[in-house]
Amino acid sequence: MAGGPAGSLGDMPKIAYLGPEGTFCEAALRSLAPEAERMPSANVSAALAAARAGEADGAVVPLENSVEGAITVTLDELAWGGALLISAELLLPVEFSLLARPGTEIPHIKRVYTHPAAITQCRGYLARELPDAVVIAAPSTAGAAQEVSIPGSPYDAAIGPAIAGEHYGLVELAARIGDRDDTVTRFVLVNRPGGPLPAPTGADRTSLVAFLRDDHPGALLEMLSEFAVRGVNLTRIESRPTGDGIGRYFFHFDAEGHVAEARVGEALSGLHRLCADVRFLGSYPRADRVSPQLRTGTAEPDFAEAADWLARVRSGEG
Amino acid sequence: MAGGPAGSLGDMPKIAYLGPEGTFCEAALRSLAPEAERMPSANVSAALAAARAGEADGAVVPLENSVEGAITVTLDELAWGGALLISAELLLPVEFSLLARPGTEIPHIKRVYTHPAAITQCRGYLARELPDAVVIAAPSTAGAAQEVSIPGSPYDAAIGPAIAGEHYGLVELAARIGDRDDTVTRFVLVNRPGGPLPAPTGADRTSLVAFLRDDHPGALLEMLSEFAVRGVNLTRIESRPTGDGIGRYFFHFDAEGHVAEARVGEALSGLHRLCADVRFLGSYPRADRVSPQLRTGTAEPDFAEAADWLARVRSGEG
Amino acid sequence: MAGGPAGSLGDMPKIAYLGPEGTFCEAALRSLAPEAERMPSANVSAALAAARAGEADGAVVPLENSVEGAITVTLDELAWGGALLISAELLLPVEFSLLARPGTEIPHIKRVYTHPAAITQCRGYLARELPDAVVIAAPSTAGAAQEVSIPGSPYDAAIGPAIAGEHYGLVELAARIGDRDDTVTRFVLVNRPGGPLPAPTGADRTSLVAFLRDDHPGALLEMLSEFAVRGVNLTRIESRPTGDGIGRYFFHFDAEGHVAEARVGEALSGLHRLCADVRFLGSYPRADRVSPQLRTGTAEPDFAEAADWLARVRSGEG
């Protein structure tokens, strides 16, 4: 794992994550780094701060959700906070379960406790199976499970990830109760810079942040052209306010490919020349293992051949 | 005001807004429609639903903030919900005040209640002036003021807009206590479609949503080219997930100019042909009164002359 | 035929062409307008002048050759001279024949007379079949045939189009003696403007000339973008000097499609707005009958639908 001197005990890295125990983020961390010591943090900023300060060797945080969109606190932390590099990503299906204390049966559930996002996403199930239950908003799905697990809790059930049920000793009365079964959250593992980047696999992604030199018309078109001319496809683009007033933005990009590849490296260099600042956020294997379809003339051998040709031309060989 | 048959009593339009009373949104509504009857709604979705259903003649909701970024619930409601058109916008400085019951003095404040965003944005003041106070998170700044106004409240002060203090009979102990004094929220007034659009003023903005036909590489570049070729500058671009999985987005655009203008109309038509769907969200005067700098050949007379020329060419006159 | 009041006798149009009789241009005219009275002219400029002055109803002139390239005198005459519109085009294979007075046999040929372009293009045949013959340069292939046809001519044979042999009573001793059998010259029939344009056929070409407003970097890219954004492909582009010094150019374009079509009309209008001047040179059926492959969203119904949508949007219907 990249990330410099670890603050962990023994050889087991310690990874901060968006807690408490039982969150989807913990599930993501278990999948991304099964061996790691898990360090729950109160929020995304705290998890990233722990990684930056060396209290943890890295952090796992959500970056975007297929329904809710970008997790803006993550975007802004990665853009403005101390440098961190993404070394891995995970696409985690958001699957909600109905969780209750052992012995509870569905017909007896009168009060359900969960996060508002879960209320929205499980609206069909609730209307169909628990039409008479009152649903109360909780600060997080894991927190709801924790609350329900307390004997004497005023709530009969929680809606949350299955992992939260396991953590807090709840029974899963129903699984996959979301209205959509394809909602996904993308989590990333970040580390302090300093070590080698993950090696290119042929199916990689590169993340970066670009700050415009000035916000002239066509600036975004120019940025996109830097990628397009080198045949580098973008898979995500997010604008975020710089804080300097309405109409002033900076941009997050995810691009296909690895910065070690010539087409990506040249595109990033071009962006660097064009922009006031570019922050590299990492090159790492794509979770979906999709390899880019390269446009003719943009593969590694094409760049190598062009470089040879240019060297000959410059030497006067013609 | 645009918006079709009004559901208001008498001649006074009724406008829904993000309540409760005392929010920045109410302040925006007072400025955008001073004469209107104000109808507080529990949240953005409820305010827009009231406007759609005819319970209100329109709604005022926040669209973006210069620090926090887009208000995604507003973006998604305007994109997916029943059609509504923006007829006006307002840039409202976000100025926080320290509000307390009459008789309270700053040295006596031990417990402060406010929304987490306000905690973040007033961090400097709190550390400097109230280093020993405990700060507790509230669901909204206006709600915090409301709570503090109750005699016997466990909270000594709220942080919120000055207007909230007025509403709930609180005294403004300190004004403009935010760390930045240039934070701005952009609010929009929306109405049901049906009436005439606001007349062009020469300093207008056009908002729209575009759904890609398919998410091929370069699709965003193509969309931007439709604007660029007609000399239409974009002032905002936001990607939002379609809900169909990570990597599938649609786009919100704000463009300079009015759809009644030829260059904007042609750009929107081009976008309509390019995209699976384009939803027009309105043309309306810019709050900042900035007129676009038109590229040579893209003013109204240029389009008129080109149309005449084309007609002559097509008629065979040469 | 387009072209206004004819200067012809009776109903038969009179068409000027690059003479003398027996040229490839006459062959093109016979094919383009079999019924026309043929009026040979001394050169391209004279043929076009006759059409402009009403001495002829039109003119047939060469525009480009697949080996030699543009016929620059034609390009410059169409760009700078009195307005003329192309109403038809023809791709004529350039096939050379060995022509001699009746009774001449190949072994007796000692002196061959032809135009230098024919010498170049028949080099292989001459070396192989007439290795000992002297080849003398003539001002034109038809002129060479005319000269050879005179009894007592110092030349034994001419190389030229078969039609020249017919005209001047020569025998075709060998046909298709060119080194390449795919050389083609493109001829166009031009008329004075004034009548209706040729009707769209679905496989049309549009020719035009564009003069830059100023010769700034990227001007050509901007012009090409006007076509590209509307999905209009270019089949030919030629730069020509404006005469105002090295580095100052104007451009000839051939585009797929007919100006009556929406995508072509909008592209030309856009070019007209962008440029100091655009001269329309006609829309006419392609000689090769190739229909354009339209990009999604650029067919006539797409433009019609977009126009309807825009009208609805502008009316406030949303």
Place this chain on the structure above:
Amino acid sequence: MAGGPAGSLGDMPKIAYLGPEGTFCEAALRSLAPEAERMPSANVSAALAAARAGEADGAVVPLENSVEGAITVTLDELAWGGALLISAELLLPVEFSLLARPGTEIPHIKRVYTHPAAITQCRGYLARELPDAVVIAAPSTAGAAQEVSIPGSPYDAAIGPAIAGEHYGLVELAARIGDRDDTVTRFVLVNRPGGPLPAPTGADRTSLVAFLRDDHPGALLEMLSEFAVRGVNLTRIESRPTGDGIGRYFFHFDAEGHVAEARVGEALSGLHRLCADVRFLGSYPRADRVSPQLRTGTAEPDFAEAADWLARVRSGEG
């Protein structure tokens, strides 16, 4: 001088040029290489062949004229013939003089001999000063002067460059008799590849030829984008037929800057990857000494800084 082992006697290079003596091309050669031994050639192809074969150390040929446009034989020879590199260019004003044998006076001139281009370009002078003279077409202006110099010639005067008069012992009866006084021909000095390129001067030009991989729509736009994205301006673009049928072209480009510069090198590499073939024709000082106006981010230090940044990023330093 670049160009490999010289075929010249002593140290004086021998340079072929478009003869005969007295042509504008000779004047160009005298200016470009005053010390060189001059070797007149019958035509452009012969001059270039001499340079390729080592019979000459280089050749001076015309490339374009501000009124006539490209010299297509030069373009095609440089594109298809054995490799040659341009090492210098010259812009030579085309100034015509009226030349006659000593003792001839203007009122006695009845027959004028000159090249048709000169007839066209001196039309005003001829009509004004020699309204009754017959003007006869000659194969070249220098050839006309040579012919007139022969005692007993049927011609009384020639029109040609002053240098032709000097060569053939004629008197200059009138100077600068062209209708335009700003016509210019651009000549280039070419050499065999092998030596070092001319050093960058800050005001250089790079010439090249690009052959498309396939002639798809938008191919030219793609080529231009390779230059535009790197901030490299084009000063000339010419399309030429490949010979494979109407509608199949290759392109000559002149770009600002020197291939040794990063932005030019990267643009050429990009073009090389995009195209089926790119032939480099040289980087050499501009005759007009105009330095390019560099777009922000495209100067040498910008490329160097970007390369350093990329190296750091790739090393994992972030």
